[in-house]
Amino acid sequence: MILRRAGRLELIEGPAPEPREGEVLLKTAHCALCRTDAKMWRQGHRDLELPRVPGHEVCGVVEGEPGHFVVWPGAACGHCGACLSGRENLCAAMRILGFHRDGGLADLVAVPRGSLVPVPHGLEGHLAVLAEPLACTLNAMDRVALGPGERVLILGGGPVGLLMGLAVLAARACPSIVDPDRRKLAKGRLFRLGTGIEASEAPGAGPWDVVVNAAPDGATVLEGISRVRKGGRFCLFSGLTSPEAVPVSWLNEIHYREIQVSGAYGCTREQMRRALGIIAAHRAGVEMLIEERVSLDHVTDSLSAIWDGRALKVVVDL
Ligand SMILES: [Zn+2]
Ligand SMILES: [Zn+2]
Structure with a gap:
């Protein structure tokens, strides 16, 4: 093709x-x-x-x-x-x-x-x-040095957001997926039941140690930055496809609340090896994806x- x-x-x-x-x-x-x-x-x-x-x-x-x-x-x-x-x-x-x-x-x-x-x-x-898309989400969690017990807000409930949930579980941290689109959440339901990952239409109160965007619109990033706890981390995982300028208020949020921002793009061979192990451990859930x-x-x-x-x-x- x-x-x-x-x-x-x-x-x-x-x-x-x-x-x-x-x-x-x-x-x-x-x-x-x-x-x-x-x-x-x-x-x-x-x-x-x-x-x-x-x-x-x-x-x-x-x-x-x-x-x-x-x-x-x-x-x-x-x-x-x-x-x-x-x-x-x-x-x-x-x-x-x-x-x-x-x-x-x-x-x-x-x-x-x-x-x-x-x-x-x-x-x-x-x-x-x-393994490849899962490894890219493992890379995102490596970039923010995710630790056990941390709470991670994933913005976007499509396939990438769902795989990101597995990457968070693999670090013994706690994923929470948010997507305002009810149909999208419904599609991922069987995967989430199989893996025990929770999701909702609006984020809970937090605090969120890490927030990651798994959707390509700028509004998601703006919301994400505002949800990170003081001193927490934000990962820009999905590249943005809309051309709007980034508001200064957004950058100042990073300044005043000492938020660390990481990019993530692609994956390494080592992350792909880990991804295969995670898929093998969650076979039934991954099938639902x-x-x-x-x-x-x-x-x-x-x-x-x-x-x-x-x-x-x-x-x-x-
Ligand atoms: Zn891909
Ligand atoms: Zn090289």
Whole structure:
């Protein structure tokens, strides 16, 4: 499936990709779709180079090797300051699968051997494929150095907010998801029942040690900053898509109440390994996060449902 330009996604027959030195050919088994894929298709993306096979949440097999692998979507140099400090997602030479190089919405994909992360024995591939988005939420919680018992307010009850709930539980902290959209909350209900994560239409009184935005509108960020306790942390997880200027009053909240603000973008291999373990421990709940499993010729329909906020996770089976 090839994205030629924003709005034009085509299913084509093409030659198999040629793995370069240090790469292997992965036979894709599953590729999950997310809002970033929908955004690329509708609007383009800062890091996207066209034309491109999209798909950065990938699980598959390598000929001659046992078991399944998920793919860390980065390709990092391994020797810059970011790589050496364990923050390889910030590598200066970063090349992202499905953005800078062809991704998983294809039968075959060439990936660096070092980007393969083995799936634990017995964990189904269609669940393992959610390791990438879960790992991105683990990165967010690593950025704010979340500790046991802390209370975390997650603004946004879509798939990312729900996965963020698992990342908070994994740190033995207490997640609370808020979304004003009742339909969205209803969609996540079975996942929340399976995992014991609570959610509501409006935030409780707090205090909130950490607040994170899992929705791309500026109003959510404004609200988030106002909810953090004095000296607490705010994580800007979803990039903002609306162009409004940030009010000075917002910045002054950070000043007067000594709020620490962290960005979070992408994930590391180590976070993907942890994510696989968390998925294996919450199998039944994670299954409830998958709204639909589709074939390649349904991708456009699924992307429009995701863009409109009508779908939880959609997994493409190849
Ligand atoms: Zn994604
Ligand atoms: Zn590097």
